[in-house]
Amino acid sequence: MRHVQRLRPRRSRVRRPSAPQVPETAPIGLTYRFFEPLIPKQNHPEPLVSVIIPAMNEAGKIAAVIAEARAVHPATEVIVVANGCRDHTEMAAERMGAKVLAFADPLGNDVGRSVGAQAAKGQILLFTDSDMVIPSSELKPFVHAVQSGVDVALNDYTGPTDRSLVHRVILAKYTLNSMLGRPDLRGASMTAVPHAISRRALQTIGAEILSVPPKAQAAAVCRELRVEAVHRVEVGRLNPGRAAGGDPLEKLVLGDHLEALAALVAERGVRGGFHDGERRRSMVR
Amino acid sequence: MAVTAGRLAGRRGGAAAAAFGQWLASAALPAGQLFRLLPGVAESFRRGFVRSSGSQIPSPLMPPLAGRPSVVVSACNEAGSLPAVLRELKRLPFHEIIVVVNGSQDGSFAAARSFDGVIVVHIAERLGHDVARGIGAKLSTGDFVLFIDGDMPVSAHLLSAFLVAADRGVDVALNDIMPLLPAFDRQDEVTRCKTFLNRMMGRDDLEANSMTAVPHALSRRAIEMIGYDNLAVPPKAQTLAIRAGLRIQAVQTVDVLSVNRRRTLNRGRDNPVARLIIGDHIEALMEAMKSAGTRLQWGQVSRDEFAIRRNGI
Known part of the structure; x- marks a missing residue:
């Protein structure tokens, strides 16, 4: 079980203030959520925001995750991509009114997001994970950023960088952004959640590419979409390489970054669009 | 002792x-x-x-070298610092000193010629430091070659370490800039690119040390395996050296960063030199991908395992 950093002290993680009074004649079947009367329990028929949540064996957390997700906007649909689940994740998600896409085999978070994005109807697609409960107040800035014209709104978080040698994945994120000509993004990456994209971005880069997030990021930058690091959520999840040596997940993420660089080169040439200075290469053979 | x-x-x-x-x-x-x-x-x-x-022994004292060392100095409008650079080089037992003066309108050529036994190559147009080094390497005849720039004098003491390293079988003897660097969050883009290239090539131990920085020394074997033309793009040369399994080692620290900071073109965010070097690193990675595939050594995970691990993030 990996460590998930708390976003706030436990006490402040109350989902939202409870309603002051309990109606005496609350209809049966709704009483169990009487304290959240304003949050609809169903997906909005014409959603503005689609929240996409891949989940594998997260029956314990999924309800809380969906509740927070649903609170980001009044017109929200929640899509849970349940994959490889052996518990009751699907049931728990359906009970919370989410649209559930169920797959028997594990897909992986990135493929899950890609699949979920294809089913999304909203103008804004917000991606988060099911293994940590991020309060809706921490999710809203991403939605607001897309509403105000950002195409790809990233989490402005990378992990610990106050040392001389950082984790390879952090280094890869920073370097890819530099090579994309976007050092201002620092280590912000579509590899990390939460992040949100506009429908325009989805149409421009395609839902398929979301399964390799750094490639999606490279495509977004190359197609001149507005990519910005909008808000920092301290998800203490950066380091797949916690187990020392040969972590397959680290390999996966690093390989993804190299694929993104190859895609950049396909788009902008062998130097990624950077100049060759005053070099007279023909002078030396 | x-x-x-x-x-x-x-x-x-x-x-x-x-x-x-x-x-x-x-x-x-x-x-x-x-x-x-x-x-x-x-x-x-x-x-x-x-x-x-009681006898006079000139410094620096060096153990006897088995091979003959050459040095290549690239100089472009560096008349002011070139004499100091050459004075230091003269204290070392070089087989030949080659100065590649290129695109110079000042007295660089005359300054280089004023030293005895210095081979001066004069090229009217600017070549860029890396191309100049490649030309010098091609003209050199020593068993190993030290590369240095004409704009910063480096003490002969420090340079002697590069010569001894190269003489003792280090194919690529690099300047160890790590002690000069701040923590990652305050490093510049170029430093991060250098570290990234080394780590993607499986050489974490080299950290941010790179052939992009001078001084560095190459064995003749290294030069021939890398190819003169590839010396013009130092990160690409580094990739080829790693791939060829050459002995690459950071041998000694020479503070080149404080000099770089004074150069107007190589300062601040988004400077032209930084953009050139970032482009070099992209080119270097593409070179590596030619033989090892797009994911280099980071792809040997089955798709199924990917899926499971992906969920484990």
Whole structure:
């Protein structure tokens, strides 16, 4: 079980203030959520925001995750991509009114997001994970950023960088952004959640590419979409390489970054669009 | 320790260099630190030797070299600093000193010519430092070649470590800039690109050390395996050196960063030199991908395992 950093002290993680009074004649079947009367329990028929949540064996957390997700906007649909689940994740998600896409085999978070994005109807697609409960107040800035014209709104978080040698994945994120000509993004990456994209971005880069997030990021930058690091959520999840040596997940993420660089080169040439200075290469053979 | 050894050797008499070489072979200096410690140890030994023998031994003292060292200096409008650079080089036992003066409107050519025994190549147009180094490498005839720029004098003491390293089988002897660098969050883009390339090539131990920085020394074998044309793009040369399994080691720290900081073109965010070097690193990675595939060594995970692990993030 990996460590998930708390976003706030436990006490402040109350989902939202409870309603002051309990109606005496609350209809049966709704009483169990009487304290959240304003949050609809169903997906909005014409959603503005689609929240996409891949989940594998997260029956314990999924309800809380969906509740927070649903609170980001009044017109929200929640899509849970349940994959490889052996518990009751699907049931728990359906009970919370989410649209559930169920797959028997594990897909992986990135493929899950890609699949979920294809089913999304909203103008804004917000991606988060099911293994940590991020309060809706921490999710809203991403939605607001897309509403105000950002195409790809990233989490402005990378992990610990106050040392001389950082984790390879952090280094890869920073370097890819530099090579994309976007050092201002620092280590912000579509590899990390939460992040949100506009429908325009989805149409421009395609839902398929979301399964390799750094490639999606490279495509977004190359197609001149507005990519910005909008808000920092301290998800203490950066380091797949916690187990020392040969972590397959680290390999996966690093390989993804190299694929993104190859895609950049396909788009902008062998130097990624950077100049060759005053070099007279023909002078030396 | 070295002072005492020097004093004893001085009492015995004979040539200081040979005595130092012998002592070095017997003294158990840590192998990984040898080249880093060498200038200090050599100076101590020399002082001890001078004190007991009473003879004048020029510094830096170096153990006898088996191969012939060449040095290539690239200079572009560097008349001001070139004499100081060459004065330091003259203190070392070079087989040849080659100065590639290119695109210079000042007195660089005359400054280089004023030194005896210096081979000066004059090219009217600007070539860029890396191309100039490639031309110098091609003209050189030594067994190993030290590369240095005409704009910053480096003490002969520090340079001696590169020569000894190259003479003792280090194919690519790099400047160890790590002690000069801040923590990652305050590093510049170029430093991060250098580290990224090394780590993607499986050479984490090199950290941010790169052929992009001078001084560095290459063995003839390294130069031939890399190819003269590839020397023009140092990160690409580094990729090829790693791929060829050459012995690459960061041997000694020379502070080039504070000089770089004074150069107007190589300063601040988004400077032209930084963009050139970032482009070089992209080119270098593409070169690596040609033979190892797009994911280099980071792809040997089955798709199923990917899926499971992906969920585990």
